[in-house]
Amino acid sequence: MSIPVIAFFNNKGGVGKTSLVYHLAWMMADLGWRVLAADLDPQSNLTAALLDEERLEDLLLEPYVAGSTAPRQPNTVRPTTIYGAILPLKRGIGDIMEPVLEKLGDRLALIPGDLTLSEFEDDLSQVWPKCLDQDERAFRVISAFWRVLQQGAERHEAQVILMDLGPNLGAVNRAALIAADHIVVPLGADIFSLQGLRNLGPTLRHFRKGWRDRLVKAESLGSGLRLPSGNMHSLGYIVMQHSVRQDRPVKAHDKWIRRIPQTYYEFVLQESVADNLTVAEDPHCLATIKHFRSLMPMAQEVRKPVFHLKPADGALGSHIYAVRDAYVEFKQLAEKILAKAGLVLP
Numbered sequence: 142m143s144i145p146v147i148a149f150f151n152n153k154g155g156v157g158k159t160s161l162v163y164h165l166a167w168m169m170a171d172l173g174w175r176v177l178a179a180d181l182d183p184q185s186n187l188t189a190a191l192l193d194e195e196r197l198e199d200l201l202l203e204p205y206v207a208g209s210t211a212p213r214q215p216n217t218v219r220p221t222t223i224y225g226a227i228l229p230l231k232r233g234i235g236d237i238m239e240p241v242l243e244k245l246g247d248r249l250a251l252i253p254g255d256l257t258l259s260e261f262e263d264d265l266s267q268v269w270p271k272c273l274d275q276d277e278r279a280f281r282v283i284s285a286f287w288r289v290l291q292q293g294a295e296r297h298e299a300q301v302i303l304m305d306l307g308p309n310l311g312a313v314n315r316a317a318l319i320a321a322d323h324i325v326v327p328l329g330a331d332i333f334s335l336q337g338l339r340n341l342g343p344t345l346r347h348f349r350k351g352w353r354d355r356l357v358k359a360e361s362l363g364s365g366l367r368l369p370s371g372n373m374h375s376l377g378y379i380v381m382q383h384s385v386r387q388d389r390p391v392k393a394h395d396k397w398i399r400r401i402p403q404t405y406y407e408f409v410l411q412e413s414v415a416d417n418l419t420v421a422e423d424p425h426c427l428a429t430i431k432h433f434r435s436l437m438p439m440a441q442e443v444r445k446p447v448f449h450l451k452p453a454d455g456a457l458g459s460h461i462y463a464v465r466d467a468y469v470e471f472k473q474l475a476e477k478i479l480a481k482a483g484l485v486l487p
């Protein structure tokens with residue numbers, strides 16, 4: 142049995158993927174779930190949000206390999222990030238290493254991201270066709286992210302894995318998406334988000350089919366290597382209101398919001414739908430998340446999710462209500478995502 146992976150993805154940048162993973166990881170942990178957050182975006186914004194400066198410095202610039210007193214040579218293994226966990230495989234000197242988890246509270250853990258992860262793009266592009274030649278190393282490399290996530294989740298006894306990705310359709314993201322059982326699509330109220338949706342549906346189908354063809358080859362290879370199923374089942378979309386441009390009239394973004402359901406049905410689900418279905422009525426709309434305005438920088442400053450802000454953090458007066466609303470909003474969203482993914486607490 143593998144631990145389910147939920148990816149938050151849209152190849153449009155800045156729609157709120159990282160903020161969603163951050164808030165949902167804390168919320169699911171609050172609701173009693175053991176959660177592993179995995180930062181597969183080389184920008185590492187999720188890691189920067191979850192870890193303080195001192196810890197980041199230790200992880201990324203510390204001159205010693207964990208557990209060793211020997212000075213680290215430039216470019217040596219950094220076992221503490223996702224890149225470190227796959228480096229021996231990349232160098233052809235072994236398989237993945239067990240990831241070192243960053244524990245955050247009782248139930249949440251993180252596999253940190255790494256800027257150098259983008260160095261893995263070329264290897265991942267090269268091994269994708271080689272899987273069709275039944276090359277065992279190619280399968281090891283392509284499945285590396287999934288196997289690192291599963292190992293980390295098993296050690297943390299996680300019940301769910303939330304994965305943050307960068308905004309592109311490159312080889313790192315292909316390997317990461319293959320590792321996903323479920324996909325949630327954050328969207329802004331703009332033309333680029335709709336364009337992103339139009340690309341996303343066909344791309345996910347292409348990746349899914351490509352991986353199925355390779356899984357057939359892997360079966361006859363008989364290596365016994367555990368591989369992801371590559372389901373990439375679409376759970377729905379989330380409309381993020383913070384991305385609305387304040388200098389545009391409300392009518393301008395309403396126009397794009399109105400077009401989301403039809404675009405999602407046509408390009409992601411390949412189903413037809415009435416053209417007057419609104420996001421409020423659409424069962425595939427998981428939530429509309431408000432613009433948190435000054436609460437967001439306040440929360441970032443004290444390194445907390447918006448819904449954990451206290452008066453001592455500066456959340457006074459009407460902010461107190463906004464914090465409570467955010468708690469309810471994220472609780473409902475977390476419950477909806479888990480239910481749609483068919484997950485229940487034991």
Ligand SMILES: Nc1ncnc2c1ncn2[C@@H]1O[C@H](COP(=O)(O)OP(=O)(O)OP(=O)(O)O)[C@@H](O)[C@H]1O
Pocket residue numbers: 153154155156157158159160161182184186306307308381382383430431432433434437
């Ligand atoms: N609900 C919200 N209210 C206010 N600001 C928000 C909200 N959600 C996200 N933001 C802000 O929007 C910006 C972009 O969000 P985020 O980094 O989560 O997007 P992303 O999709 O992960 O971006 P990228 O594609 O670069 O990885 C950030 O500054 C974040 O603080």
Ligand SMILES: [Mg+2]
Pocket residue numbers: 158159160182186305306307
């Ligand atoms: Mg991000």
